[in-house]
Amino acid sequence: MELIIDNLSKTYANGVQALQNISLEIPTGMFGLLGPNGAGKSTLMRTIATLQEADKGSIKLGEIDVLKQKNELRQVLGYLPQQFGLYPKLSAEFLLNHFAILKGINNKGERNDLVNALLIKTNLYEVRKQNLKGFSGGMKQRFGIAQALLSNPKLLIVDEPTAGLDPVERNRFYNVLSEIGEKTVVILSTHIVDDVKELCTNMAIINKGQVCLKGNPKKIIEDMKGKVYKKTIHKQELNSYKQNYQVISERLFLGKPNIHILSDVNPGDGFTQINAELEDVYFSEIFNNTNAKSH
Structure with missing residues (x-):
């Protein structure tokens, strides 16, 4: 069926x-x-x-x-x-x-x-x-x-x-x-x-x-492998990072924003590469779709 x-x-x-x-x-x-x-x-x-x-x-x-x-x-x-x-x-x-x-x-x-x-x-x-x-x-x-x-x-x-x-x-x-x-x-x-x-x-x-x-969720996550990086920043830096990187999610960790970005190359700047999760895929797609609509 x-x-x-x-x-x-x-x-x-x-x-x-x-x-x-x-x-x-x-x-x-x-x-x-x-x-x-x-x-x-x-x-x-x-x-x-x-x-x-x-x-x-x-x-x-x-x-x-x-x-x-x-x-x-x-x-x-x-x-x-x-x-x-x-x-x-x-x-x-x-x-x-x-x-x-x-x-x-x-x-x-x-x-x-x-x-x-x-x-x-x-x-x-x-x-x-x-x-x-x-x-x-x-x-x-x-x-x-x-x-x-x-x-x-x-x-x-x-x-x-x-x-x-x-x-x-x-x-x-x-x-x-x-x-x-x-x-x-x-x-x-x-x-x-x-x-x-x-x-x-x-x-x-x-x-x-x-x-x-x-x-397939597993295949979708695999396609994003090696492209997700994270970093803990200060609150006042958040807007600047959003302007310079593709920030796909943010959450507070010990009172400070912990951001995930999507990048095809290592961005340096203190970012650490992490394993992609379905949540990263989700936020990335919502981010891309919303931005495409706004332009």
Whole structure:
């Protein structure tokens, strides 16, 4: 199964170009969609999920023309949006059972087996009788995945799923997604670089509605090998360094800015070469895309 997005564009009534000629081929497995807030990730996810229309372009999942065969797509889609509502006074088991009935799973025995299997898969079986208002953020996200898997989807979309989760909950969530990705097209939309590095075999970076870069994360990092340098500087020097070097990221270290720059040659000047990380690739692409737009 493969999801093919071709030349997809969307402009809102206020003139914002949310998507500009997006083309991606997404095979079975985990696909990471990276980009800053406002990059167009959620617009793309909602369009694939048939929740809004595109201005032009096409989306196909196998033989399904997504933009024309919305009902057919919805039957094989699992979707976990960035914000989703829960019924706080109902238990996880009751609510999953209710959702299963709404999806047409009418045989009680089959339904109970499915609900129990999903509660086990998402590590919620022990708290299945507990009302959702007592769930932590990570438990709520795992419940969201459980309900998204009720229809045994061929395509699963998760939008910013680990924002606000602690490291333990995040790892649990990673494990669930990784297992699902063995048989399903899973799109993970996020601005958290580590999510993609840990989970995905393919990825794309989008910014301002355009694809900046796509490929295998390890290969993408390898292509930047030997080009990233770091240096700790004084705060008042930051603007000067930005004018003289391609500064792709900055963070405070013991109160002083620690900057990473991109350079094809050793810049000297006290810089130290470091191993490139996916975060360096990400910031470099966002930097280049933003600068290209401003000129």
